[in-house]
Amino acid sequence: xxxxxxxAPSAHAEHHELGFLRTYIFSTDHKMxxxxxxxxxxxxxxxxxxxxxxMRWELAFPETAVPGFHWVPEPYMYDGAxxxxxxxxxxxxxxxxxxxxxxMPILIGCFGNFLIPLMIGARDMAFPVLNMLSFWVGAVAxxxxxxxFFVPGGPAAAGWTSYAPLSAVPVYTGVDWxxxxxxxxxxxxxxxxxxxxxxxxxxxxxxRTKGMTFFRMPLVIWSLFITAILLxxxxxxxxxxxxxxxFDRMGGTHFFLPAGGGEPLLWQHLFxxxxxPEVYIMxxxxxGMTSDILSTFSRKPIFGYRSMAYAMAAIAFLSWIVWGHxxxxxxxxxxxxxxxxLTTMVIGVPSAIKTFNWLGTxxxxxxxxxxxxLNALAFVAMFVIGGLSGIFMASTPVxxxxxxxxxxxxxxxxxxxxxxxxxxxxxxxxxxxxxFGKMMNETLGKIHxxxxxxAFNCTFFPMxxxxxxxxxxxxxxxxxxxxxxxxQSINVFISISAFVLGAAQFILLANIIWSLAKGKKAxxxxxxxxxxxxxxxxxxxxxxxxxxxxxxxxxxxxxxSPEVAEDYLPQNRLLExxxxxxx
Amino acid sequence: xxxxLYFPHDISTFGPQIDLIFEVIFWVVMVxxxxxTIAMAVFLVRYRHRPGRKATYIEGSTRLEIxxxxxxxxxxxxxxxxxxSTWAFIKEQGPAGDVFYKVAGKxxxxxxxxxxxxxxxxxADDVTVENDFHVPVNKVVRLELSSKDVIxxxxxxxxRLRQDAVPGRVIHVWFEATEIGxxxxxxxxxxxxxxxxxxxxLYVQSQEDYDKWLKDAYSNK
Numbered sequence: 001x002x003x004x005x006x007x008a009p010s011a012h013a014e015h016h017e018l019g020f021l022r023t024y025i026f027s028t029d030h031k032m033x034x035x036x037x038x039x040x041x042x043x044x045x046x047x048x049x050x051x052x053x054x055m056r057w058e059l060a061f062p063e064t065a066v067p068g069f070h071w072v073p074e075p076y077m078y079d080g081a082x083x084x085x086x087x088x089x090x091x092x093x094x095x096x097x098x099x100x101x102x103x104m105p106i107l108i109g110c111f112g113n114f115l116i117p118l119m120i121g122a123r124d125m126a127f128p129v130l131n132m133l134s135f136w137v138g139a140v141a142x143x144x145x146x147x148x149f150f151v152p153g154g155p156a157a158a159g160w161t162s163y164a165p166l167s168a169v170p171v172y173t174g175v176d177w178x179x180x181x182x183x184x185x186x187x188x189x190x191x192x193x194x195x196x197x198x199x200x201x202x203x204x205x206x207x208r209t210k211g212m213t214f215f216r217m218p219l220v221i222w223s224l225f226i227t228a229i230l231l232x233x234x235x236x237x238x239x240x241x242x243x244x245x246x247f248d249r250m251g252g253t254h255f256f257l258p259a260g261g262g263e264p265l266l267w268q269h270l271f272x273x274x275x276x277p278e279v280y281i282m283x284x285x286x287x288g289m290t291s292d293i294l295s296t297f298s299r300k301p302i303f304g305y306r307s308m309a310y311a312m313a314a315i316a317f318l319s320w321i322v323w324g325h326x327x328x329x330x331x332x333x334x335x336x337x338x339x340x341x342l343t344t345m346v347i348g349v350p351s352a353i354k355t356f357n358w359l360g361t362x363x364x365x366x367x368x369x370x371x372x373x374l375n376a377l378a379f380v381a382m383f384v385i386g387g388l389s390g391i392f393m394a395s396t397p398v399x400x401x402x403x404x405x406x407x408x409x410x411x412x413x414x415x416x417x418x419x420x421x422x423x424x425x426x427x428x429x430x431x432x433x434x435x436f437g438k439m440m441n442e443t444l445g446k447i448h449x450x451x452x453x454x455a456f457n458c459t460f461f462p463m464x465x466x467x468x469x470x471x472x473x474x475x476x477x478x479x480x481x482x483x484x485x486x487x488q489s490i491n492v493f494i495s496i497s498a499f500v501l502g503a504a505q506f507i508l509l510a511n512i513i514w515s516l517a518k519g520k521k522a523x524x525x526x527x528x529x530x531x532x533x534x535x536x537x538x539x540x541x542x543x544x545x546x547x548x549x550x551x552x553x554x555x556x557x558x559x560x561s562p563e564v565a566e567d568y569l570p571q572n573r574l575l576e577x578x579x580x581x582x583x
Numbered sequence: 584x585x586x587x588l589y590f591p592h593d594i595s596t597f598g599p600q601i602d603l604i605f606e607v608i609f610w611v612v613m614v615x616x617x618x619x620t621i622a623m624a625v626f627l628v629r630y631r632h633r634p635g636r637k638a639t640y641i642e643g644s645t646r647l648e649i650x651x652x653x654x655x656x657x658x659x660x661x662x663x664x665x666x667x668s669t670w671a672f673i674k675e676q677g678p679a680g681d682v683f684y685k686v687a688g689k690x691x692x693x694x695x696x697x698x699x700x701x702x703x704x705x706x707a708d709d710v711t712v713e714n715d716f717h718v719p720v721n722k723v724v725r726l727e728l729s730s731k732d733v734i735x736x737x738x739x740x741x742x743r744l745r746q747d748a749v750p751g752r753v754i755h756v757w758f759e760a761t762e763i764g765x766x767x768x769x770x771x772x773x774x775x776x777x778x779x780x781x782x783x784x785l786y787v788q789s790q791e792d793y794d795k796w797l798k799d800a801y802s803n804k
Binding site: 085158163174259265299300305306331334335337338345349353357359363364365366367384385391403468469472476477486487559 | 667740
């Protein structure tokens with residue numbers, strides 16, 4: 001183990017220059033690995049986003065040629081027009097890429113890696129080599145999923161949920177290797193996740209600096225710690241299910257095929273037993289980041305710190321017993337549906353606790369509207385909508401009507417885009433100075449925020465109405481249905497908003513590139529924040545702190561404390577008259 | 584209210600119960616949403632940064648935590664309990680059937696099997712028709728839902744009715760249509776490249792029209 005190198009205060013002094021390859025490519029430094037995950041995810045986001053744009057074109061202007069896409073060969077497109085199977089591939093790959101290769105890598109791969117050692121006062125992760133492997137195994141998974149676009153038959157087309165038997169027999173979708181590669185890619189990615197989660201858990205438990213008790217950890221670290229535990233327990237279930245699916249496809253087994261005595265619903269149980277904790281894996285870290293950003297820019301302690309940490313733990317626990325709400329209409333015993341309805345309603349409670357505490361944090365604060373803060377506030381506002389809309393489908397009879405409709409699409413995007421992605425935008429802006437030593441441009445940041453915020457709501461809010469009108473998800477051409485004729489104009493409105501939303505992301509990209517090149521140099525603590533990462537240089541060198549590791553004397557949110565004249569009180573600042581004991 | 588939200592006209596006996604629960608949740612959600620949004624907006628305006636102001640140091644309030652935890656828990660559990668009986672009525676119990684059919688999903692059609700002149704399903708004189716589902720009005724319809732290949736979902740927006748059709752299983756579904764007319768039966772579970780456009784038509788007819796149609800169907804067999 002490399003703990004000696006990691007823990008030694010003089011690590012930085014001893015460290016000698018590494019070559020280009022070891023610094024930028026095969027780095028074991030948690031900060032470089034975090035940046036690698038960030039850039040990989042941003043690249044994948046452009047592909048996932050493009051899929052979404054093409055889908056929106058199809059839904060607004062069904063079976064017409066997409067401008068600029070005449071070059072795509074048949075049978076994937078016909079002179080720019082999207083055929084049904086390509087459409088099915090697009091929503092499958094859009095969700096797969098956004099979930100597994102964008103949101104998870106950014107939240108957990110990038111910020112988990114970058115923040116955990118810096119915020120708990122460690123020089124690196126517990127297992128730096130494993131950390132490097134985790135990224136590179138993840139990159140291999142990314143290459144496999146991209147390569148599935150280029151095999152005959154195209155990429156997977158059975159939905160990101162890949163319900164068997166549709167996904168289990170090639171002839172049902174007409175996709176052969178695309179679906180196999182989908183399974184293989186996610187199995188490989190599962191290995192990457194496993195390595196990452198073990199590392200995070202070990203690091204948080206063992207490598208906190210002197211004085212950093214569990215209840216002095218920032219909520220970001222709590223959220224990443226809880227998420228890592230969920231990952232460790234959930235991902236192997238998916239890996240198992242994927243292996244069984246692959247056996248059914250390639251090995252002649254019948255785990256999910258009734259003809260051979262298999263059970264299609266087994267896939268759904270396995271998938272959602274993973275899938276529901278997965279939903280929280282994708283929101284908990286964003287909740288943690290939002291909590292930190294809200295507290296910093298309200299210049300006020302987070303309201304109810306402990307209840308925030310307990311609420312996340314409660315969400316994590318409950319996330320294991322709600323998976324059946326995805327299966328109310330699946331043919332699962334309806335009596336079971338009633339119990340899953342009850343647990344699902346109950347999981348709304350810790351979510352509500354978090355929301356009220358965020359509001360409490362703003363109350364009597366001194367609110368600074370930075371770009372990071374605007375995004376964090378959007379997270380709260382959008383998470384409220386996403387959380388409340390979830391109550392509708394938690395109710396089994398209402399779900400009978402809105403299941404598999406655009407109401408669900410609206411709900412998940414309010415949580416995953418309105419929640420997680422606004423959290424990510426906030427986090428990028430907030431920690432960019434620490435990551436790259438440069439400030440991001442606030443004007444560009446605000447322009448990006450406002451266009452994204454308005455376009456996001458114009459895109460996804462009307463989807464609730466589509467859902468109420470009965471609009472099914474995953475249909476290729478809504479004009480094939482008489483009962484959907486009254487709402488087709490809403491589809492057109494949504495698509496135009498979506499194009500604006502997509503285009504607005506170039507502002508973010510431009511801001512990142514511009515700020516990297518020409519951004520104002522960041523000071524050590526540009527936001528006057530309390531947590532430990534702001535006591536390291538921007539960007540921190542190898543080993544994070546040039547001298548001794550910081551020691552912690554208090555919790556992370558002592559803003560506007562009556563004990564000092566300034567409105568912040570860093571965790572590591574020793575006040576006169578206090579005894580320097582770290583318990 | 585729901586017709587203003589584009590809800591399709593309901594023609595089932597249980598639809599109004601579902602719509603009622605939807606409305607109850609709608610108002611609970613709306614009130615909560617508006618309250619939270621107004622509180623947030625007021626805080627953002629009132630406590631915005633101005634030179635010289637300092638935030639008040641507040642770490643939290645156990646009393647408030649207890650109040651909002653209890654209040655939310657009570658509301659959520661009440662909503663669950665309120666939904667329970669409707670769900671059980673539609674999916675677990677339901678009234679005795681008047682007419683019986685088999686419906687099977689098959690890429691990319693609904694196969695409707697009508698009992699032959701002997702009135703029994705599963706005998707040689709059964710009639711199978713693709714996508715045209717004729718039922719008499721104001722009669723309890725019971726159907727055995729299954730699939731011949733992948734999972735499909737039997738969905739009638741005008742009845743708020745949805746049930747997946749799973750290969751290897753027979754799932755019992757019932758409904759009672761209260762208005763004569765034609766209604767769409769889209770497949771609502773992704774079932775392959777022909778999923779979009781896979782739809783049947785539900786013809787709700789008067790008993791006489793229904794009997795006449797069925798007689799023609801036998802003779803055309």
